[in-house]
Amino acid sequence: xxxxxxxxxxxxxxxxxxxxxxxxxxxxxxxxxxxxxxxxxxxxxxxxxxxxxxxxxxxxxxxxxxxxxxxxxxxxxxxxxxxxxxxxxxxxxxxxxxxxxxxxxxxxxxxxxxxxxxxxxxxxxxxxxxxxxxxxxxxxxxxxxxxxxxxxxxxxxxxxxxxxxxxxxxxxxxxxxxxxxxxxxxxxxxxxxxxxxxxxxxxxxxxxx
Numbered sequence: 001x002x003x004x005x006x007x008x009x010x011x012x013x014x015x016x017x018x019x020x021x022x023x024x025x026x027x028x029x030x031x032x033x034x035x036x037x038x039x040x041x042x043x044x045x046x047x048x049x050x051x052x053x054x055x056x057x058x059x060x061x062x063x064x065x066x067x068x069x070x071x072x073x074x075x076x077x078x079x080x081x082x083x084x085x086x087x088x089x090x091x092x093x094x095x096x097x098x099x100x101x102x103x104x105x106x107x108x109x110x111x112x113x114x115x116x117x118x119x120x121x122x123x124x125x126x127x128x129x130x131x132x133x134x135x136x137x138x139x140x141x142x143x144x145x146x147x148x149x150x151x152x153x154x155x156x157x158x159x160x161x162x163x164x165x166x167x168x169x170x171x172x173x174x175x176x177x178x179x180x181x182x183x184x185x186x187x188x189x190x191x192x193x194x195x196x197x198x199x200x201x202x203x204x205x206x207x208x209x
Contacts, residue, residue, distance in 0.1 A: 007153070009156065010152070010157040010160060011156040012160060013130070013157065014157035015163055017126065027115075028040045043113065044161075045113060048120075055157040056150065058128070058130035062135045065135060075135075076136075080205065091188065091195075132197075
């Protein structure tokens with residue numbers, strides 16, 4: 001597979017995971033508003049460094065699972081059920097709650113970098129998410145578990161995360177009071193993303209029958 005395509009896949013998949021307003025992108029936006037764009041970018045670099053490492057770990061785990069097809073099939077079926085339930089929850093059940101007001105304290109650029117590293121490290125969701133997604137795109141024949149492909153994909157994932165954080169940093173002041181950042185629309189965004197993942201999972205399962 002062409003490494004450009006692999007890089008783009010990593011970018012898009014990671015970007016999809018960071019679109020809904022969450023701790024990382026909202027913190028980056030708040031930092032940029034209070035301390036300037038440079039501080040927000042330094043924070044984002046710290047986040048993306050960890051995302052690269054998390055994606056690499058996920059790819060290694062996915063490569064191991066790819067050598068055990070029966071296990072992968074079971075995990076796909078379990079994942080399908082989980083993503084469907086998450087979709088139903090966020091689209092039809094989740095209630096609106098007040099948004100927490102994140103007020104970052106003034107810190108140095110170095111501290112902002114390590115804050116990004118820390119917050120990204122405690123957010124372990126990218127590992128199972130990327131492990132599942134790499135297995136899925138490998139199942140479609142779009143990804144191979146060779147060292148170059150893995151590093152290219154991880155680079156794309158880090159860049160995709162940075163792109164979305166960048167969007168929040170530079171445009172948050174324009175969308176902060178819009179419907180986009182309301183809890184209802186945050187839930188809808190998450191539900192739509194998990195629905196897309198669930199649909200891709202179902203297609204993958206059916207293709208292997």
